[in-house]
Amino acid sequence: MDFARIPADWPFRDRMRRVRARPHDWCVLDVGTGPTVVMLHGAGGSGHSFRHLIPLLASDYRLIVPDLPGQGFSRSGNRGRLGLDGMAEDIARLCTAEGLHPDFALGHSAGAAVALRLAEIVPLRGVIGINAALGSFEGAAGIMFPLLAKVLAVTPFVSQAVSRLWGTASTVRRLLASTGSPLEAQGQAQYLTLVSDSTHVDGTLAMMAQWKLDPLLARLPTLATPTLLIAAKGDKAVPARVSRDAAARLPAARYAELPRYGHLVHEEAASEVADLILPWMAGLRA
Numbered sequence: 001m002d003f004a005r006i007p008a009d010w011p012f013r014d015r016m017r018r019v020r021a022r023p024h025d026w027c028v029l030d031v032g033t034g035p036t037v038v039m040l041h042g043a044g045g046s047g048h049s050f051r052h053l054i055p056l057l058a059s060d061y062r063l064i065v066p067d068l069p070g071q072g073f074s075r076s077g078n079r080g081r082l083g084l085d086g087m088a089e090d091i092a093r094l095c096t097a098e099g100l101h102p103d104f105a106l107g108h109s110a111g112a113a114v115a116l117r118l119a120e121i122v123p124l125r126g127v128i129g130i131n132a133a134l135g136s137f138e139g140a141a142g143i144m145f146p147l148l149a150k151v152l153a154v155t156p157f158v159s160q161a162v163s164r165l166w167g168t169a170s171t172v173r174r175l176l177a178s179t180g181s182p183l184e185a186q187g188q189a190q191y192l193t194l195v196s197d198s199t200h201v202d203g204t205l206a207m208m209a210q211w212k213l214d215p216l217l218a219r220l221p222t223l224a225t226p227t228l229l230i231a232a233k234g235d236k237a238v239p240a241r242v243s244r245d246a247a248a249r250l251p252a253a254r255y256a257e258l259p260r261y262g263h264l265v266h267e268e269a270a271s272e273v274a275d276l277i278l279p280w281m282a283g284l285r286a
Helices: 084-097 108-117 141-154 160-165 167-178 185-195 197-208 214-221 240-249 270-285
Strands: 016-021 025-033 036-040 062-066 104-108 125-130 227-234 253-258
Touching: 016 253, 025 125, 025 141, 036 084, 036 108, 084 108, 084 197, 104 108, 104 270, 108 125, 108 214, 125 270, 167 185, 185 197, 197 240, 214 240, 227 240, 227 270, 240 253, 253 270
Parallel strands: 036 062, 036 104, 104 125, 125 227, 227 253
Antiparallel strands: 016 025, 025 062
16 A cells, blocks of 8 residues: 555554555544444445544543545456455455454445444344445346446446546535535535545446345345344435344344434434444443
8 A cells, every 4th residue: 555645644544554464455544442343335426425423432442443445545366356355255364364343334325234244244243324325226227337337347448538627626615515424624625535536436437337236135034143224314415214224134134213314314313323332332242
């Protein structure tokens, strides 16, 4: 990882470190003390998305926050392993390389699916999903979107074109607003940094192209790991009913819904999210 590429004011920059765990070159934030929580961001984001939540959890937990391979400041060593199964397996390998024995996994959006898949590989006390992307596309979108992602992911120079096209403050502002989470100016600037990075865009497109969720969804009734699914009523990207329906299919799930906010609720209202997470994890520890 080239630390020169990380902006000087990037959240927790001084606590990030480079970890080489096959096959990837990871950027990992390691902060706090206590039982270990692996925190996994969603597609197109990075560990920075937990910047407001981390201080609320770090006094009681050790937080391991990697950028997913190919995104943020982690570099992929195998572009064919950026789907759900490959990522979960490689995160488990990262934990082994670091001598970590996670107690919990917390994921936002697509990161919640990775967290549930990780729970099938590594024994965990619990999984937390925030606006979890645990639903399949419906109708024609279910066919066309994955196909389009695959085409884009293998088209030469498309990531550079996307970065140039979308890497403007006005576009990022519109994209965030479309999720129901407009964010403050600093948050918008951080996402602009990511969208302007063609390597990050390429990793995001590859993840979308390789995303296969149906096998995990079919196994939900067999996943016995205690799970807390938190949804925001104003989420325009992943409707709250997706988490509500998934919780109904999981044998040991609790569902909680915040009456407002959008897809990035953990960035908009970190204290309200922490108020749901901390007692739930404490109950499992007890």
